[in-house]
Amino acid sequence: MTDRSLPEDIVGADRTSGVAESVIREMTREALQQDAINLSQGIPDAGETPDTVEKAAKNAISTESQYTITWGLPDLRDAVSEQYAEWKSVEYDPETEVTITTGTSEAIMSTMLALAEKGDEVIYFEPVYESYIPASQFAGATAIPLDITDSLELDYNRLEAAAEDARILVLNTPMNPTGKVFTREELKRIEDIVFEHDLILLTDEIYEHIVYDENYLSPIEVGDLADRTVVCTGMSKTFSVTGWRVGFCLAPEYLSKELRKVHDYATICAPTPFQRAGVEALSLPDSYYTDLADAYESRRDRLYEGLCEAGLDPIKPDGAYYMMTRYPTNENDIEFCYRLIREAGVAAVPGSSFYTDPDAEADWIRFTFSRNESTLDEAIERLCENRWW
Template identity: 35%
Template sequence: MEHLLNPKVKSIEISGIRTFFNMVSDYENMISLTIGQPDFETPHHIKEAAKSAIDENRTTYTHNAGILELRKAAANFLQSKYNLTYRAENEIITTTGASQAIDVTLRTILTEESEVILPGPVYPGYEPIITLSGATPVHVDTTQHEFKMTRSLIESAITERTKCIILPSPSNPTGVALSKEELANIADLLRDKEIFVLSDEIYSELNFSDDHNSIAQFEGMREKTIVINGLSKSHAMTGWRVGFLFAPEEICKHILKVHQYNVSCASSISQYAALEALQNGLEDPVQMRKEYKDRMDYVYNRLVEMGLSPIKPDGAFYILPSIKQFGLSSFDFAMKLAKDGNLAVVPGSAFSHYGEGYVRISFAYKLDILKEGMDRLERFLNTL
């Protein structure tokens, strides 16, 4: 019966990140620097709030968009942190993680044969949804621009079919973030164009400069921008699956319909945990961010010493060094490193064809693990 399945579904692949992780997971004595998973525990007070929600039988459906108190807390968060104003009643949706927010957004705004511009290399979770929506992903090559989407790159890729531009900042897999000036230049280009912007800001609280900017802050951009955020990375809550979608009412009301038929609502228990995080845990990310910064500095300096010349990340917990000098494909390099060096990293080809020639290293691991991982990488490179 497989031949009767939706051909669009058959044409997409399981994430290259997970594919490679699964391939090497059974290797003995393996250090894996592959998955973007915080190694911190969810803060205690958040877990206690979830337990209380269970004990108080807050286990029923909520409003499709999430409990109003949580949406108000999310609105206050964006206003106080990033000077972005959204109405809790009709411009915010609580989603089952940022991934579901991306899914329902793209399925709402995209039409057959429309195009979506996104950076390359880029997180692999966007392209399959674009494809399933009948649209076409258009990657632009950022490798000569310090992995940053620029006004000129976007301008050169826009066609009459362009429907959306995706701006992840800070970015997975590169860790780079767009500055206020860079976003202003992009806003100047897009302000008068009928093109949506999906601004993926899930790593906003892990910006090492503590100066995150959103393109929705700029004049004329709020009306066409859908901001995605959440608590998975900032509060070490990946398994709780809580994300947020912020958009003008005339866009949000249609996304809500797709969200409703997709999941009805996010988990009620997770929502009450998220409420505690946003009301009493705004400082929770501070220590995590400091430790990620220390880990980034260590890994970056080690890679420079090895002669790999990586672009220094601005945030998140990834770095994408080039391995082109060794004459191997990113997949072959990563497989050889796993087999001969007992170190797992992600081939850059998992992040679009513009990732070829790079490997992604996650530094969401304790410093002693990173030290051993860098030692193994250095020994391996000395054999090539």
């Protein structure tokens, strides 16, 4: 059969050139093929979703399976607004300032496409969740990564210099992959820089309820930052429903009306039955969030001890459910991760995938402790029994 496909040099747009598939999802596929325990992607085990939330979704499939209005189910927007007023003491109008998106990733992408354009600069801290890198590129913006790997502390002089010509500052707190939680002092300094240089702050707060530091603050709770901030969060991590794809995007009306333009045409609306379940989820008592953080703290400590036992060098995070770990071999991080899957039967993510430079070298890898303790125990046993390092 004659090959009638187009020549490769005329296929594709500049905005996608050099963008590779997600390394995190690649590791998940490799884990499935090799029957390895997947500690690469942040996927909880079955049975983690609250029963009432799961039941609400099942019931809604029979009664609410058509489009909601683009901005989301009114009851859910009301619930999000009410909860943020209670949790953060910040008022958002559910009609004009709360948008239900198809996951937090879509909220970030819609925000970036709406508020950044060619020639704009976008600042973020590395190691960084990999989604921010293509989001900046798709918008035509120039990424300005600031590396904080060694100390996880901000260099305010570098941030100040980068902010002079920047448009957007991206902040992830708690941070994926490091688990860093930004302090009040750091957020105050960030507030000064945001207003001095007229920046928009895009915050990814999907792990806001998985924190082990009682002093955790959302950036919108600091000074007047809420006036310049787009908050991207959602249901995935808090309620163990990563496949439902229901995100929450909160921002002042002048920012919301712009990002809603992209959201409208990109996705129309988030899945309706799962939006309905979100109303039930946000009615859960405060004890749910306390128990959630306590459960993940226990898993964090178990994985930390297990990785130490296996001869690795982990760093205990202050939030989220990931753990950076150094390894004592001369292999690069990608080679080590593939070998880990094949020989130890456990999947992790190469550290280099969290850097803008496609040729970045990293001497660490990332594990997740989103799985239950029995899964973590089995993974630790495999690591201890099959170590070559």
